Amino acid sequence: MELVTYVGDRLHDLLGISDKYVVEYLIGLAGKASSAASFVQKLRDTDTVSVDDEMVTFAHELWNKVSHVVRPQPRPLPHL
Numbered sequence: 886m887e888l889v890t891y892v893g894d895r896l897h898d899l900l901g902i903s904d905k906y907v908v909e910y911l912i913g914l915a916g917k918a919s920s921a922a923s924f925v926q927k928l929r930d931t932d933t934v935s936v937d938d939e940m941v942t943f944a945h946e947l948w949n950k951v952s953h954v955v956r957p958q959p960r961p962l963p964h965l
Contacts, residue, residue: 888912888950895943900934907933912951921948 889908896911897903910933918924925944929936936944 891950892947895947899939899943911947915944915948916951918948921945924948 889905889912892908892911893903893905896907911928914927914931915924918927921944924947925936925941928934928940928944934940
């Protein structure tokens with residue numbers, strides 16, 4: 886199942902809505918999170934959705950499904 890479809894279906898099951906912008910936002914937020922717990926905290930901080938036990942379970946599932954972007958750390962400039 887495609888990730889966008891999965892997230893949309895799960896949101897519909899959990900919240901009764903399935904908005905493509907919310908789906909894209911959650912996928913992006915999950916991809917930027919360093920852990921499932923940090924993703925859940927970001928959801929709580931943004932107050933985008935109500936975070937109950939079912940949403941926490943979904944957040945962990947989604948975090949495990951997304952590709953996480955590992956950003957390279959900037960290297961210090963050499964001393965001349």
